[in-house]
Amino acid sequence: xxxxxxxxxxxxxxxxxxxxxxxxxxxxxxxxxxxxxxxxxxxxxxxxxxxxxxxxxxxxxxxxxxxxxxxxxxxxxxxxxxxxxxxxxxxxxxxxxxxxxxx
Amino acid sequence: xxxxxxxxxxxxxxxxxxxxxxxxxxxxxxxxxxxxxxxxxxxxxxxxxxxxxxxxxxxxxxxxxxxxxxxxxxxxxxxxxxxxxxxxxxxxxxxxxxxxxxx
Amino acid sequence: xxxxxxxxxxxxxxxxxxxxxxxxxxxxxxxxxxxxxxxxxxxxxxxxxxxxxxxxxxxxxxxxxxxxxxxxxxxxxxxxxxxxxxxxxxxxxxxxxxxxxxx
Amino acid sequence: xxxxxxxxxxxxxxxxxxxxxxxxxxxxxxxxxxxxxxxxxxxxxxxxxxxxxxxxxxxxxxxxxxxxxxxxxxxxxxxxxxxxxxxxxxxxxxxxxxxxxxx
Numbered sequence: 001x002x003x004x005x006x007x008x009x010x011x012x013x014x015x016x017x018x019x020x021x022x023x024x025x026x027x028x029x030x031x032x033x034x035x036x037x038x039x040x041x042x043x044x045x046x047x048x049x050x051x052x053x054x055x056x057x058x059x060x061x062x063x064x065x066x067x068x069x070x071x072x073x074x075x076x077x078x079x080x081x082x083x084x085x086x087x088x089x090x091x092x093x094x095x096x097x098x099x100x101x102x103x
Numbered sequence: 104x105x106x107x108x109x110x111x112x113x114x115x116x117x118x119x120x121x122x123x124x125x126x127x128x129x130x131x132x133x134x135x136x137x138x139x140x141x142x143x144x145x146x147x148x149x150x151x152x153x154x155x156x157x158x159x160x161x162x163x164x165x166x167x168x169x170x171x172x173x174x175x176x177x178x179x180x181x182x183x184x185x186x187x188x189x190x191x192x193x194x195x196x197x198x199x200x201x202x203x204x205x206x
Numbered sequence: 207x208x209x210x211x212x213x214x215x216x217x218x219x220x221x222x223x224x225x226x227x228x229x230x231x232x233x234x235x236x237x238x239x240x241x242x243x244x245x246x247x248x249x250x251x252x253x254x255x256x257x258x259x260x261x262x263x264x265x266x267x268x269x270x271x272x273x274x275x276x277x278x279x280x281x282x283x284x285x286x287x288x289x290x291x292x293x294x295x296x297x298x299x300x301x302x303x304x305x306x307x308x309x
Numbered sequence: 310x311x312x313x314x315x316x317x318x319x320x321x322x323x324x325x326x327x328x329x330x331x332x333x334x335x336x337x338x339x340x341x342x343x344x345x346x347x348x349x350x351x352x353x354x355x356x357x358x359x360x361x362x363x364x365x366x367x368x369x370x371x372x373x374x375x376x377x378x379x380x381x382x383x384x385x386x387x388x389x390x391x392x393x394x395x396x397x398x399x400x401x402x403x404x405x406x407x408x409x410x411x412x
Contacts, residue, residue: 006350008385009180013222016276016389019399023406030407039348040399041315041385046349050164054157061153061182070222073180074280074385076317076350077112079164080325081172090328090349097332098339109247111282119286119322119379122296126303133304142245143296144212144282149246173325177282177383179214179247183222193225193246200229201236215386256370260363267359267388275390283318283382285370 002083004090005053007075008042009060011068021067025060032056035087042074046087050079105186107193108156110178111145112163114171124170128163135159138190145177149190153182208289210296211259213281214248215266217274227273231266238262241293248280252293256285311392313399314362316384317351318369320377330376334369341365344396351383355396359388 009025010018026043029036034056035046047053057075064071080086112128113121129146132139137159138149150156160178167174183189215231216224232249235242240262241252253259263281270277286292318334319327335352338345343365344355356362366384373380389395 004349006348010218012216012218012224015221016219018218019402019406023403026403027407037349038400038403039315039353040313040346040355040396041353041387044349050161054161058153058157069184071180071182072278073178073182075176075178075180076383077174077176077178078350079174079176087349091347093328094332094335094347097328098336107246109245113321115319115321115327116325118324121321122299122303126300129300130304140246141297141300142212143210143243143250143252143293144284147245147247175381179280181247190246194244196225197229197232197244200225201233256367260367264359264363277386277388279384279386279388281382281384281386283380283384285380285382287378 001048001079001081002086003047003050003053004044004078004086005047005057005075006042006044007057007060007073009057009064009071009073011064012070012072013068021064024063028059028063029056032059037087044087050077053077104151104182104184105189106150106153106156107147107181107189108150108160108178109145109147110160110163110176112160112167112174112176114167115173115175116171124167127166131162131166132159135162140190147190153180156180207254207285207287208292209253209256209259210250210284210292211253211263211281212248212250213263213266213279215263215270215277215279217270218276218278219274227270230269234265234269235262238265243293250293256283259283310357310388310390311395312356312359312362313353313387313395314356314366314384315351315353316366316369316382318366318373318380318382320373321379321381322377330373333372337368337372338365341368346396353396359386362386
């Protein structure tokens with residue numbers, strides 16, 4: 001089983017620039033040992049169960065909670081029973097298909 | 104504290120119409136006793152902690168899991184420490200402000 | 207054809223409370239004549255083409271742009287060729303199915 | 310000005326595997342000349358105006374429309390007036406901050 005969860009989470013009471021808060025969340029994810037990938041619009045994690053993925057979301061809020069009165073988060077989840085290692089695999093699979101279209 | 108979580112979750116291996124699956128999820132939410140509101144694009148729940156809200160997401164997957172090999176979900180979370188009863192309150196607050204703009 | 211677009215859009219450089227800005231966007235939507243529904247987490251519009259729906263998103267940004275240096279938006283789109291009037295219809299359809307489960 | 314738009318768009322009437330459809334959309338994006346980045350959960354594009362970004366969303370639907378009766382899309386937009394080149398820059402900025410936390 002493969003659970004891909006893409007999410008962004010940020011305080012909305014801290015003004016325009018929130019990268020110092022976001023960095024604390026990413027640091028927690030890195031230390032947690034979960035597979036992850038940073039993007040310009042969020043972080044994608046891959047876990048073996050949905051529970052594990054949701055626990056990372058909870059921990060992300062725990063990181064922001066002491067400093068923020070309002071926190072916003074946007075998330076997408078893609079759960080697939082018969083696959084694994086999709087953090088790299090999904091991109092490769094599409095790139096391969098595009099190559100086939102072109103050639 | 105008020106946690107608003109808006110989410111849709113559906114199997115993607117069941118063809119165009121998935122309302123019979125979605126209905127099972129809504130039924131679980133209704134029986135759970137959590138405050139909720141159905142919309143044309145998902146369900147909004149309000150809880151007092153993020154953990155409670157994430158547990159509903161986990162239970163929603165548990166409802167779909169036996170029948171589906173692939174499940175997709177899109178979620179938004181708005182956590183505000185100093186407010187409560189926002190499932191009705193946020194809409195009223197905006198409607199009031201629009202009235203003020205008009206009059 | 208029925209295009210349902212659910213979206214929230216808000217400035218992130220204006221502090222915790224943004225309802226005065228959100229109200230201006232809702233006011234524009236109301237005056238545009240498009241079918242819409244306010245929820246605690248955003249606004250759902252229904253249009254006959256995707257283009258019409260995206261034009262409302264552009265206009266929403268035009269409302270916020272003069273006052274904001276940073277704007278965030280989260281959106282979901284559900285396009286279905288063979289249906290119409292789903293702003294009310296989708297909720298009724300699920301409520302009917304839940305009734306059937308219960309009885 | 311920098312508009313970052315992250316989106317996934319897929320037919321929901323084509324069963325579990327939709328990568329052949331997704332590939333056609335990515336191919337259109339690549340040929341359009343817009344700056345983009347593939348991720349395991351979608352595609353991020355960067356444009357100078359919101360209009361340009363929304364036109365890519367419309368074109369993505371145009372690619373899928375002939376084959377699909379139902380299409381679903383999830384999107385996030387981050388518009389910032391005083392920045393540019395954030396497709397690479399946002400990730401670098403966070404990675405730099407994490408380095409600083411660690412050292």
